[in-house]
Amino acid sequence: MMGASLARLRGIPGLPVAGIFGPAATVIYLLFIGLPVLALLIRAAQHGNFLTGLVGDLALTALRLSLITSSISMGIILLVGTPFAYLLARNTSWILRIVDSLIELPIVLPPVVAGVAMLMAFGRQGVLGPVLETLGIGLPFTTGAVVFAQIFVAAPFYIRSAKLGFQSVARDYEDISQTLGISPWGTFWRLTVPLAAPSLLTGFALAWARSLSEFGATIMFAGNLMGKTQTMPLAIMTAMESSLDSALALSVLLLAGSVTILIGLGLATRPKWQNRL
Amino acid sequence: MPVSKGWLKCRVGGFSLEADWHIEEGEVLVLFGPSGAGKTTTLRAIAGLVRPEEGRVELGGRVVYDSAVHISVPVHRRQVGYLTQQYHLFPHLNVAGNIAYGLPDRRQPDARGKVERLAKMLRLEGLEDRYTWQLSGGQQQRVALARALATTPQLLLLDEPFASLDNELRRELRRELRAMLVESPIPVLLVTHDREEALALGDSVQVIDDGRIVDQGEPLQVLGQPGRGRVARLAGVENLLMMTVESRNPRDGTMICTGGGVKLEVPLDAAPSDQSDGPRQRENITVGIRSSDIILASEEPRGTSARNRLPGTVTTVDPRPPGYEVTLDCGVPLKAQVTGAAMSEMGIRPGQNIWAVFKASSCFLVQEEMPPPPAD
Numbered sequence: 001m002m003g004a005s006l007a008r009l010r011g012i013p014g015l016p017v018a019g020i021f022g023p024a025a026t027v028i029y030l031l032f033i034g035l036p037v038l039a040l041l042i043r044a045a046q047h048g049n050f051l052t053g054l055v056g057d058l059a060l061t062a063l064r065l066s067l068i069t070s071s072i073s074m075g076i077i078l079l080v081g082t083p084f085a086y087l088l089a090r091n092t093s094w095i096l097r098i099v100d101s102l103i104e105l106p107i108v109l110p111p112v113v114a115g116v117a118m119l120m121a122f123g124r125q126g127v128l129g130p131v132l133e134t135l136g137i138g139l140p141f142t143t144g145a146v147v148f149a150q151i152f153v154a155a156p157f158y159i160r161s162a163k164l165g166f167q168s169v170a171r172d173y174e175d176i177s178q179t180l181g182i183s184p185w186g187t188f189w190r191l192t193v194p195l196a197a198p199s200l201l202t203g204f205a206l207a208w209a210r211s212l213s214e215f216g217a218t219i220m221f222a223g224n225l226m227g228k229t230q231t232m233p234l235a236i237m238t239a240m241e242s243s244l245d246s247a248l249a250l251s252v253l254l255l256a257g258s259v260t261i262l263i264g265l266g267l268a269t270r271p272k273w274q275n276r277l
Numbered sequence: 278m279p280v281s282k283g284w285l286k287c288r289v290g291g292f293s294l295e296a297d298w299h300i301e302e303g304e305v306l307v308l309f310g311p312s313g314a315g316k317t318t319t320l321r322a323i324a325g326l327v328r329p330e331e332g333r334v335e336l337g338g339r340v341v342y343d344s345a346v347h348i349s350v351p352v353h354r355r356q357v358g359y360l361t362q363q364y365h366l367f368p369h370l371n372v373a374g375n376i377a378y379g380l381p382d383r384r385q386p387d388a389r390g391k392v393e394r395l396a397k398m399l400r401l402e403g404l405e406d407r408y409t410w411q412l413s414g415g416q417q418q419r420v421a422l423a424r425a426l427a428t429t430p431q432l433l434l435l436d437e438p439f440a441s442l443d444n445e446l447r448r449e450l451r452r453e454l455r456a457m458l459v460e461s462p463i464p465v466l467l468v469t470h471d472r473e474e475a476l477a478l479g480d481s482v483q484v485i486d487d488g489r490i491v492d493q494g495e496p497l498q499v500l501g502q503p504g505r506g507r508v509a510r511l512a513g514v515e516n517l518l519m520m521t522v523e524s525r526n527p528r529d530g531t532m533i534c535t536g537g538g539v540k541l542e543v544p545l546d547a548a549p550s551d552q553s554d555g556p557r558q559r560e561n562i563t564v565g566i567r568s569s570d571i572i573l574a575s576e577e578p579r580g581t582s583a584r585n586r587l588p589g590t591v592t593t594v595d596p597r598p599p600g601y602e603v604t605l606d607c608g609v610p611l612k613a614q615v616t617g618a619a620m621s622e623m624g625i626r627p628g629q630n631i632w633a634v635f636k637a638s639s640c641f642l643v644q645e646e647m648p649p650p651p652a653d
Binding site: 170172173175176177178179180181182183184186187190191194195271272273276277 | 321324325326351352353354355356357358359361363365367368369378379381408410424425427428
């Protein structure tokens with residue numbers, strides 16, 4: 001079996017990079033990624049108190065907060081990001097092209113810097129601080145700040161993917177749909193969205209995963225207050241200092257969530273008609 | 278039922294377009310012209326996908342656009358059927374779903390019946406559950422037509438609908454389209470740059486070039502002796518000769534032209550769109566002759582009314598269904614069309630000396646957009 005696989009590897013057409021270094025690199029890479037993941041599972045099993053760790057106050061509270069905040073974040077990202085992505089996909093004016101090239105800034109920006117930047121904008125000493133204060137809104141170190149941080153770092157993943165999805169739907173399809181008597185809105189829902197759905201789902205899943213794992217910007221801008229701003233990643237960090245059980249349990253939970261998202265993506269985003277646009 | 282008529286002026290970037298049309302029910306008007314002439318823009322403007330500068334569009338007695346009174350009905354309420362070259366069938370829906378797409382009550386029995394009827398009419402029965410990308414090109418084309426017909430359009434806009442099919446299939450689908458028009462007489466505006474298609478389908482033809490209608494009328498006439506260089510090349514005029522006007526004979530309505538050692542008698546008023554009294558002496562002109570208008574004779578013909586008789590040598594013989602195309606060297610290369618029977622009877626072969634015979638009226642002036650190079 002191993003021999004057959006190797007033979008197939010040797011059969012790979014291409015430069016020596018693929019034939020000689022490729023297999024070695026593959027093994028090294030898989031070990032590098034797989035070992036820590038495996039170790040996490042082994043340790044969690046050895047500690048055995050998986051359930052107790054999970055039921056603990058710290059873990060449950062963090063889990064609930066993470067689910068609530070990321071859901072709100074994703075709702076807002078969908079609502080604002082979808083029309084924005086559609087505009088980017090359809091309009092080619094120079095302003096939007098510049099905007100387009102800056103979309104991914106939050107992805108390359110270190111999250112801690114994002115947190116500092118948001119403090120500078122919405123913090124008490126921030127640019128909008130006085131305005132928010134007169135309105136009676138104190139944003140930093142609240143659950144709202146968690147949502148802000150998540151949207152800031154996660155939205156580009158959805159917008160980028162959604163834009164590519166909309167771009168893959170040629171305008172001619174939308175034109176034809178309208179000549180068939182379907183209104184522009186109807187066309188968007190019945191044609192554009194279903195045809196862009198694989199990309200929309202991919203973007204949604206990636207953004208959701210990113211918002212769930214958000215750490216740096218959150219701890220900077222929202223702090224680490226249990227029940228208020230302490231999401232799962234922050235709770236894991238905190239638990240490492242007191243209860244390894246809880247930290248391991250939460251980690252395994254997040255890992256399971258990530259794997260579920262990956263598998264779901266694989267299943268949901270490859271419709272039969274893919275590549276037929 | 279529907280007559281469709283109107284006129285438009287459009288500006289897209291630096292390109293300006295003027296169009297007007299009048300199509301009776303069940304009639305096909307062909308828009309014929311090179312790519313970039315404005316054919317597709319015309320269709321899109323009628324459908325409402327491009328906004329004209331001014332104009333008036335009437336579909337089946339209903340005004341859907343009128344710049345004078347600021348009427349502009351949105352695309353989805355215009356009731357036009359629009360077929361593109363790539364069909365743009367919806368890949369996430371099966372055949373039945375595509376056909377039913379524009380029906381307001383898709384899940385009602387009425388709609389199902391309609392889909393069934395259309396599938397039957399366009400020979401798509403049994404394919405309803407297939408995805409459209411699992412179909413052949415011809416079948417896809419018919420699905421696109423069925424999808425458009427399902428919404429009972431007042432005008433069918435066909436943008437090179439047969440362009441991506443092979444010749445055999447094209448002919449078949451043309452016949453089907455003709456049959457369909459008998460069954461449900463809708464006005465059709467067909468865009469093409471294929472002469473055979475224009476002749477086979479068109480009840481009338483408009484030649485459009487650079488955003489202007491340069492010629493219109495009965496297809497055989499308009500595309501038989503096209504008066505403009507680009508159109509002539511597009512319509513496949515086999516012989517285009519660069520010549521110089523030697524002498525004019527207004528009493529006979531003819532002139533003598535020379536070029537490449539060849540002397541031709543050509544009608545003076547050969548360009549129908551030309552309002553002047555023909556080209557001047559010494560002027561360089563282009564003369565067009567269809568290969569099907571040239572008769573071959575093995576000896577010098579005498580006692581014929583044909584004014585042009587040129588001796589020459591056969592250079593090549595190529596099959597051109599249903600007959601053959603014979604290329605002669607008469608000083609200038611000249612292409613003539615003969616049937617297989619004539620070929621074998623005369624024993625035409627390369628190297629043979631032969632006479633080309635054609636009437637003065639078979640020659641027509643072709644106006645070049647660029648001045649023709651001087652004939653020697």
